[in-house]
Amino acid sequence: MGHLLYRLGRVTAREIHKHETESKKLGKQSFMYAWILDETGEERNRGITMDVGQSLFETNSKIITLLDAPGHKDFIPNMITGATQADVALLVVDATRGEFETGFESGGQTREHALLVRSLGVNQLGVVINKLDTVSWSQDRFQEIVSKLGGFLKQAGFRESDIVYVPCSGLTGENLASPSQEPALIAWYSGPCLLDVIDNFKTPSRPLNKPLRMSVSDIYKSAGSGGFCVAGRVETGVLLAGEKVLVQPQNEMATIKAVYVDEVNMSVAYAGDNVSVTLLNYDQQNLSVGFLLSELSNPCPVTSKFEARIVVFNITTPITIGYPVVLHQQSLAESAVITRLLSQVHKTTGEIVRNKPRALTKGMSAQVIIEPVRPMCVELYREVKELGRFMLRVSGVTIAAGLITKIY
Numbered sequence: 001m002g003h004l005l006y007r008l009g010r011v012t013a014r015e016i017h018k019h020e021t022e023s024k025k026l027g028k029q030s031f032m033y034a035w036i037l038d039e040t041g042e043e044r045n046r047g048i049t050m051d052v053g054q055s056l057f058e059t060n061s062k063i064i065t066l067l068d069a070p071g072h073k074d075f076i077p078n079m080i081t082g083a084t085q086a087d088v089a090l091l092v093v094d095a096t097r098g099e100f101e102t103g104f105e106s107g108g109q110t111r112e113h114a115l116l117v118r119s120l121g122v123n124q125l126g127v128v129i130n131k132l133d134t135v136s137w138s139q140d141r142f143q144e145i146v147s148k149l150g151g152f153l154k155q156a157g158f159r160e161s162d163i164v165y166v167p168c169s170g171l172t173g174e175n176l177a178s179p180s181q182e183p184a185l186i187a188w189y190s191g192p193c194l195l196d197v198i199d200n201f202k203t204p205s206r207p208l209n210k211p212l213r214m215s216v217s218d219i220y221k222s223a224g225s226g227g228f229c230v231a232g233r234v235e236t237g238v239l240l241a242g243e244k245v246l247v248q249p250q251n252e253m254a255t256i257k258a259v260y261v262d263e264v265n266m267s268v269a270y271a272g273d274n275v276s277v278t279l280l281n282y283d284q285q286n287l288s289v290g291f292l293l294s295e296l297s298n299p300c301p302v303t304s305k306f307e308a309r310i311v312v313f314n315i316t317t318p319i320t321i322g323y324p325v326v327l328h329q330q331s332l333a334e335s336a337v338i339t340r341l342l343s344q345v346h347k348t349t350g351e352i353v354r355n356k357p358r359a360l361t362k363g364m365s366a367q368v369i370i371e372p373v374r375p376m377c378v379e380l381y382r383e384v385k386e387l388g389r390f391m392l393r394v395s396g397v398t399i400a401a402g403l404i405t406k407i408y
């Protein structure tokens with residue numbers, strides 16, 4: 001993605017020269033494009049993305065906010081933060097022999113990422129089959145990966161018509177921002193380049209008529225003014241500069257001083273926009289990542305108990321009553337307990353298979369009661385999808401995805 005941004009002129013020649021010389025000094029020249037999005041010293045030293053990098057670029061018909069989420073399993077919570085804000089996803093896989101297989105094995109990150117984005121509501125997927133230069137642009141290798149992934153993605157809930165596979169090389173830049181010139185690739189591939197794949201994604205409809213909900217994904221000092229900025233995505237409704245909002249779950253009032261979209265001062269932002277706002281009359285100490293800014297006259301329900309339909313992932317220890325979990329919703333990670341197993345239900349029809357099951361095992365769907373340790377903002381899935389979805393994790397492993405069906 002760093003190389004794509006470079007090709008699109010989003011990185012100056014001076015910046016790329018700096019990345020080139022500095023990465024060369026550390027003997028990591030192959031990472032010069034990765035450094036465009038991996039900005040911290042630790043990310044660069046370790047050669048991995050840890051936090052969600054954000055940048056903006058344009059295609060023929062769209063303005064795209066790119067959220068570069070970490071691939072490493074230690075940083076899945078950050079990946080969830082990125083994925084909850086995403087309309088569509090690019091799943092990047094490494095075509096090198098052995099590397100694709102490692103990611104695709106049971107327990108590998110390719111599977112977990114695909115399942116996570118699907119569970120978080122993303123249904124359009126571009127599969128970027130990268131590093132094809134390392135296998136001499138082999139069509140057989142491309143097809144092998146397409147067929148292995150295809151079956152799995154279908155199982156994960158993606159429709160075949162919503163998946164596009166694109167071959168490319170992030171290193172040589174082949175097939176990123178313009179059609180490839182590489183003879184070994186164009187001998188068998190005449191489909192779209194990555195930029196066109198992105199341009200061809202369907203724009204989802206935006207819940208503009210619903211009350212304002214903006215989830216806070218980052219808080220930082222604003223340069224100059226001495227105040228602070230709150231970054232996040234407007235999930236529903238419209239956000240106006242100058243309006244009063246409710247900061248939830250604390251239910252305290254604050255005033256939106258200014259709204260920025262890609263550092264440009266705007267008077268209004270809409271559902272789907274990634275924004276930063278500055279707040280007036282509010283103490284930064286009281287704010288945390290995962291909080292919500294809501295419409296004053298129409299706040300979000302706050303609760304410590306709700307009912308949900310969950311789908312259990314590939315777990316080894318069955319889920320029983322009293323099971324402690326970490327609940328991830330938008331950028332929030334909150335301790336919670338599964339306090340009741342109401343029923344096991346049929347995966348597709350939703351009919352009750354068994355009442356009060358004693359345990360839930362891999363692949364089951366169930367109706368459960370979950371009690372977060374502290375009150376949190378929730379919405380019914382059928383009313384506000386963005387805030388009615390969550391993931392459950394235990395000791396760094398994702399164990400289930402859920403939809404909120406009743407709020408107590």
Ligand SMILES: Nc1nc2c(ncn2[C@@H]2O[C@H](COP(=O)(O)OP(=O)(O)OP(=O)(O)O)[C@@H](O)[C@H]2O)c(=O)[nH]1
Nearest residue numbers: 030031034047048049070071072130131169170171
């Ligand atoms: N040969 C080859 N190397 C590549 C290609 N794309 C990336 N690399 C190299 O792979 C390494 C990792 O690149 P990153 O961009 O950090 O990979 P990533 O998938 O974002 O990894 P995370 O940051 O951990 O999520 C760097 O050394 C890149 O130069 C490619 O198409 N071909």
